[in-house]
Amino acid sequence: MAWQALIERVNALIGARRFAEAAQCLIDAAAAGDRTAMVELADWRIGGDLVRRDLAAARALLQGAAAKRHEAAALLHTAFLAAGVGGQADWPGALAELRALAPHYPHAARQLGLIGQMEIDARGAPTSLPTPRRLSDAPDVVAIPGFMTPEECAYLIEAGRPVLQPSLVVDPASGRTVPHPVRASDAAMFGLYAEDVAIHALNRRIAAASGTEPGQGEPLQLLRYQAGGEYRAHMDALPGEPNQRIATLLVHLNEDYEGGETRFVRTGLCYKGRTGDALLFANVGADGRADPLSEHAGLPVTSGEKFIASRWIRARAFAFPPPAPLVDL
Ligand SMILES: O=C(O)CCC(=O)C(=O)O
Numbered sequence: 001m002a003w004q005a006l007i008e009r010v011n012a013l014i015g016a017r018r019f020a021e022a023a024q025c026l027i028d029a030a031a032a033g034d035r036t037a038m039v040e041l042a043d044w045r046i047g048g049d050l051v052r053r054d055l056a057a058a059r060a061l062l063q064g065a066a067a068k069r070h071e072a073a074a075l076l077h078t079a080f081l082a083a084g085v086g087g088q089a090d091w092p093g094a095l096a097e098l099r100a101l102a103p104h105y106p107h108a109a110r111q112l113g114l115i116g117q118m119e120i121d122a123r124g125a126p127t128s129l130p131t132p133r134r135l136s137d138a139p140d141v142v143a144i145p146g147f148m149t150p151e152e153c154a155y156l157i158e159a160g161r162p163v164l165q166p167s168l169v170v171d172p173a174s175g176r177t178v179p180h181p182v183r184a185s186d187a188a189m190f191g192l193y194a195e196d197v198a199i200h201a202l203n204r205r206i207a208a209a210s211g212t213e214p215g216q217g218e219p220l221q222l223l224r225y226q227a228g229g230e231y232r233a234h235m236d237a238l239p240g241e242p243n244q245r246i247a248t249l250l251v252h253l254n255e256d257y258e259g260g261e262t263r264f265v266r267t268g269l270c271y272k273g274r275t276g277d278a279l280l281f282a283n284v285g286a287d288g289r290a291d292p293l294s295e296h297a298g299l300p301v302t303s304g305e306k307f308i309a310s311r312w313i314r315a316r317a318f319a320f321p322p323p324a325p326l327v328d329l
């Protein structure tokens with residue numbers, strides 16, 4: 001098959017560190033309408049480490065490959081439409097594409113099943129939210145009972161479980177993410193590739209509940225703590241960060257474990273939700289600076305496994321900065 005020869009050629013050029021030729025080869029093949037080249041180049045345009053990051057180009061390439069019946073490209077294109085990645089958000093367009101894919105692809109049908117149960121408007125935003133219950137003023141903490149349905153919770157566990165990795169923390173000295181004993185858990189990030197249309201709708205719900213825009217959220221994360229696992233006392237706000245993590249929303253995805261309460265260590269406020277309950281707290285005070293009272297811990301799990309979804313919400317729109325590409329193409 002021609003595409004196998006193409007991918008072999010591109011890989012050989014990369015192996016020989018002839019990156020510009022590899023990129024040009026892929027760009028030419030994608031422009032000539034080769035479906036595999038379009039998907040591969042979309043991946044490069046998203047990653048931004050080989051060629052320049054260009055999410056609009058990636059979205060167009062995914063659309064082209066989707067028109068040629070490439071399943072993964074078609075599904076990712078629906079997600080880009082829903083979240084407005086690489087162009088305008090188009091919720092009705094995302095749903096129309098999901099409906100066209102649903103008869104062929106279970107993942108599309110599954111998302112539509114979840115979305116069909118949601119109370120949302122024509123733009124995917126929630127039309128109603130459960131009433132929050134204030135737990136404390138200082139720190140500023142509310143619980144939101146029944147924030148997600150058991151099906152939504154199960155979906156997040158199912159989607160993230162296969163890609164769980166040991167959790168990382170930001171090292172203040174280098175700004176890099178590194179493994180650290182403060183965080184004995186596994187995490188999976190629902191980033192650009194994994195924030196599907198259903199998960200985007202959940203992120204819109206998180207945005208509405210926190211009075212923020214969806215673009216302010218860091219990728220939603222699935223966290224799993226096994227027996228003995230914990231997240232020791234910490235602040236979610238980052239030292240000296242200009243685009244601060246102003247709030248955190250945690251959703252309890254299961255309840256069949258012992259221990260694992262979330263504890264605000266300075267006041268002793270302790271919370272353990274049932275499946276679907278959320279905890280929303282501010283990490284900064286009214287002046288926008290880190291609030292020491294927001295220091296909190298995920299206490300050790302003593303038996304079973306604890307699953308939560310966690311979203312750190314920034315003061316302004318947030319995106320991981322693109323890497324410096326190897327070739328300027
Ligand atoms: O697991 C918990 O209860 C706390 C999680 C947490 O602190 C976080 O995700 O920032």
Ligand SMILES: [Fe+2]
Nearest residue numbers: 235236248296
């Ligand atoms: Fe935290």
